[in-house]
Amino acid sequence: MSGRTALWRRDLLLAAGVTAVAELELVLVTLGSGVPAGAVLATLVTLPALTLRRVRPLLAAAVAALGFALAMSTGEQVGVATPFLALLFLLASLGWYAALRPGLAGTGLVLAGGLGPQLATRSTTAADAVVNSVLILGTWAVAHALRRTTDRRVCAELAADRAAHQAVVAERARIARDLHDSMAHALTLITLQAGGARERATEPVTRDLLSGLETTARGALDDLHRLLRLGGNVGDEALGVAALPDLVTTVGSPDLDVRLQVDLPEAVPATVSTTIYRVVQEGLTTSSGTARPRARVSR
Numbered sequence: 001m002s003g004r005t006a007l008w009r010r011d012l013l014l015a016a017g018v019t020a021v022a023e024l025e026l027v028l029v030t031l032g033s034g035v036p037a038g039a040v041l042a043t044l045v046t047l048p049a050l051t052l053r054r055v056r057p058l059l060a061a062a063v064a065a066l067g068f069a070l071a072m073s074t075g076e077q078v079g080v081a082t083p084f085l086a087l088l089f090l091l092a093s094l095g096w097y098a099a100l101r102p103g104l105a106g107t108g109l110v111l112a113g114g115l116g117p118q119l120a121t122r123s124t125t126a127a128d129a130v131v132n133s134v135l136i137l138g139t140w141a142v143a144h145a146l147r148r149t150t151d152r153r154v155c156a157e158l159a160a161d162r163a164a165h166q167a168v169v170a171e172r173a174r175i176a177r178d179l180h181d182s183m184a185h186a187l188t189l190i191t192l193q194a195g196g197a198r199e200r201a202t203e204p205v206t207r208d209l210l211s212g213l214e215t216t217a218r219g220a221l222d223d224l225h226r227l228l229r230l231g232g233n234v235g236d237e238a239l240g241v242a243a244l245p246d247l248v249t250t251v252g253s254p255d256l257d258v259r260l261q262v263d264l265p266e267a268v269p270a271t272v273s274t275t276i277y278r279v280v281q282e283g284l285t286t287s288s289g290t291a292r293p294r295a296r297v298s299r
Helices: 003-029 037-052 055-073 082-097 102-121 126-200 204-230 239-250 270-289
Strands: none
Touching: 003 082, 037 055, 037 082, 037 204, 055 102, 082 102, 082 126, 082 204, 102 126, 126 204, 126 270, 239 270
16 A cells, blocks of 8 residues: 555545534534534535545645535534634645645635635624634644744754765775775885895795785785775775876975876786875975975886
């Protein structure tokens, strides 16, 4: 069963119950004098509109306005409260579930249906017309204002939850990036030192051990990059050899002339490319703070 169907069925039971109560009240009030047919008809038209109060609020208001007009035009008005209270409840539903323009249109229909026949036949006083108008308009307006306030509060809560979630995601990304940078730097040093020691080693066993260490460090660095990408932080993919010109442009200044010479194969592994970028970045950072005004970085 869909949510819309469930709402309709619940409101159908509500309308049936209220209609039964209103008819019973009408019988009790008119006991001994006969039940006016016009009042019965108006009740049977007005109250079933409660069935549509949530799924079709404007249509419900139009049906209720028709029943209200029948009740006012028959001239057989009796003092029963249930139909009028149900009409106010329907107007509150119109203010809660309908948008502004449909709500105003529905309220206008109810006003026209209730006050039009009375004003045409001059069967009501100006004071009564004003009181009824205030009740009808006020009920709709209060319900509509409450709905707007609730919607604004819900939107503010959703925005706050979204901002908190984004802050948590950003903090996790920052921690992951800091951890990555620290471990990547250490693994890069291990790789470079193991490679340099392997080149200088003379013993085959030592060379094999250093080669294994270098391979393991490179594999760990690859795994670290892969984990970072799985976590949604792929910013390091752009920090490679291709980004060095932008880095040099950023660091360069009138007091520090930085020149870049490229002499590398076309295809460079991603991990090696990122390592080169990090090494050059660290060197330029150090040079900008300690070197003399002219510095040259080549690779």
